[in-house]
Amino acid sequence: MHTISNEASAGRGRRRTHSAEFKAQVVAACSSPGVSIAAVSMAHGVNANLARRWVLQAERRGGAALARAANSAVLAAFVPVQLPVQLPPAEAEPAAIRIELRQGTTAITVSWPCAAASQCAAWMRELLR
Structure with a gap:
């Protein structure tokens, strides 16, 4: 059983x-x-x-x-990595918009501050009209 x-x-x-x-x-x-x-x-x-x-x-x-x-x-x-030391530039230049215009043998370079980018755009519109 x-x-x-x-x-x-x-x-x-x-x-x-x-x-x-x-x-x-x-x-x-x-x-x-x-x-x-x-x-x-x-x-x-x-x-x-x-x-x-x-x-x-x-x-x-x-x-x-x-x-x-x-x-x-x-x-x-993890492997330690030595990064190069970057010293700040002595005189940091503010960022600028740089425009080069050429017509024939004439060349013009315009440097415009980035803070005034909208004024630069308005100037370019007037110039290219």
Whole structure:
């Protein structure tokens, strides 16, 4: 005679157990910068929730050491770059509109301040009429 409880337990598999080395490997892979826990867990064949639990347990056990390792990995990814020092020009000229007009052998260059651009446009309209 079979009972329901016996049938349910017969069809289920046993829980898998993972070694401490395997857990450490998954946690180390999850702590790399820019890596998702879901992707790491899929690659290792474990549930993402289980991998997240292992990461949290590792943070609780050695949170400071794990944070230092993660920070050193991020800092190692950046390379310091020296930028050239740009000194301000001694006398900065205000921005200007520069117009060059040529007719035959005659050339005229007009420099107009950008602050008065609307007056420059009116002058150009009058000139080109």
